[in-house]
Amino acid sequence: MKNIAIIGAGSAGLFAAKLLSSYEDVKVTVFEKAKNPGTKLRASGGGKANILNANVKGDCYNNHRFMDAFLQRTGYQTIYNEFSRMGLRMTVDDENRVYPATLFSKTVLDVLLSNLSSRVSFRCECTVKKLVHCEGKWYVNEFPEAYDNVLMASGSPANMIAANRKGIADYWKALHLDDKPFEPSLVGFKIKDYPKELYGCRAKAEVSLYQESTLVWKEIGEVMFKEDGVSGIVVMNLSSRYNQLKNRKKCRFSLNFLYDDEAFDVKAHLSRFHDLAGVLHPKLNKLYQRKPFDLRNFTLAIDSLYDMEFAQVCAGGISVDEVTDTFELKKYPGLYAVGEMLDIDGVCGGYNLFFAFASAYEAVKAMTHGH
Ligand SMILES: Cc1cc2nc3c(=O)[nH]c(=O)nc-3n(C[C@H](O)[C@H](O)[C@H](O)COP(=O)(O)OP(=O)(O)OC[C@H]3O[C@@H](n4cnc5c(N)ncnc54)[C@H](O)[C@@H]3O)c2cc1C
Known part of the structure; x- marks a missing residue:
């Protein structure tokens, strides 16, 4: 066994x-620091869980080269088929985002937890603080059980308040692996000299991220104006691109509210209607009346990212140079690292959950090879 x-x-x-x-000849113990399993999975996709993306590509992740190679081995269809086999019915929207057909994240959790064999047991409310390797076996904390393999799948501190983040990575930090500090990603930005009157406004725009005069990335989507900054899917995606910049000084957003109407003449409209009430969200119209701005280049200077507790994922983690193609640690045979604890993060759209499932799939295949 x-x-x-x-x-x-x-x-x-x-x-x-x-x-x-x-696998009848495999016994599994799952250690979990929280009271219940699957907290982030349940929170995912606003409670709907966008679990996969049918058009998953390497350039949707921070490390394109690693992901391109990985996707050659384990693609979307493999994981989709595994979920089908587990009895999950799924639906794909017109942007290739895959959800459980119930549009309810708990369905995914229920499917993963149902019909587990008695060989799988859980130790919840048990934080792993120590991993010891001795004579070819692994030991967890002070427990006497010897393990042939350990799968590290302890994620990142994203979306956690400071108190809950403490100590979660101590056990693998002690392994002295090459890693990058965790930073919030898929998160909003605080803006310098923010026009506070925009709080509560939502507006569709083409949002471009610039580093000084260089365009880093642009995307169209709904921008949500918060108390002291901006958020929304388009902005969160830009946070992922922002995290990949070596120099983040003097970064700014340029919002084009007229991206779909090149011919629109603001001056002519104003001379006819005297304001932009029929063109802009009321809060943007009010701001324009107080302080006119270029509707095709509304500039917001970036102050910083919002804090970790508002982030959906983290940039950083264990370097992928530390793992083999099957996510086994090169320095520690028998030990595997998968999911968000690795330095792989994707944009919104099912890419992060896909990577969590697909990397776990690869590791399981390797651990059970010959069984
Ligand atoms: C609000 C929100 C919405 C999201 N929506 C989406 C979405 O729609 N689509 C998408 O692709 N991604 C989404 N994500 C991201 C996605 O949920 C994560 O990338 C994914 O869950 C990571 O999986 P993981 O298994 O690596 O880590 P997790 O799912 O975070 O699991 C790690 C587990 O390890 C436990 N743990 C940590 N340290 C220890 C320790 N020392 N000992 C024992 N247990 C430990 C944690 O308590 C946790 O249960 C969202 C994230 C958030 C926060």
Whole structure:
């Protein structure tokens, strides 16, 4: 009987546990610091869980080269088929985003937790603080059980308040792996000299991220104006591009509210109607009356990203140079690292959950090879 420990009952850990459950000669213990498994999975996609993207591509992630190579081995269809086999019915929207057909994240969690064999057991409210390697076996905290393999799937501190982030990475930090500090990603931005009267406004625009005069990335979508900054999917995606910049000084957004109407003549409209009430959100119209701005280049100077507790994922984590193609640590055979704890993060659209599931899938395949 092979004995496997999984650290973290999140998206990657639960997917791995479900896959391992069908091997009769494998025993699994899942260690989870929280009271219940799958907290982030349940919160995903605003409670709908955008679990995959049918058009997943390497350039939607921070490390394009690693992801391009990985996607050659494990693509979208493989993970879609695994979920189908588990009994999950899925629906794909017109932007290739895949959801459970119920549009309810708990369905995914229920599918992962249902019909698990008795060989899979959970130790919840148990934070892994120590991993020890001794004579070819692994030991967790002070427990006496010896494990042949350990799957580290403990995620990142994204979306956690400071108190909950403490100590979650201590056990793998002690392994002295090459890693980058975690930073919030898929998150909004605080803006310098922010026009506070825009709080509560939502407006569709083409949003361009500039570093000084260089265009970094642009995307169209709805911008949400918060108390002291901006958010929304388009802005969160730009946070992922922002995190990839070496120099983040003097970065700004340029919002084009007329991206779909090149011919629109603001001056002519104003001389006829005297204001932009029929063109802009009322709060933007009011701001324009107080302080006119270029509707095709409304500039917002970036102050900083919002804090970790508002982020959907983290940039940073264990370098992918530390792992083999099957996510086994090169320095520690038998130990695997998957999901968000690795330095891989994608934009919004199902890419992050896809990576959590797909990396867990690869690791499970390697751990069960020959079983
Ligand atoms: C609000 C929100 C919405 C999101 N929406 C989407 C979406 O729609 N689509 C998408 O693709 N992605 C989405 N994401 C991102 C996605 O949820 C994560 O990328 C994904 O869950 C990461 O999976 P993981 O298994 O690596 O980590 P997690 O799912 O975070 O699991 C890690 C688990 O390990 C546990 N743990 C941590 N440290 C320890 C320790 N030392 N000992 C024991 N247990 C430990 C944690 O408590 C946790 O349960 C969203 C994230 C958030 C926060």
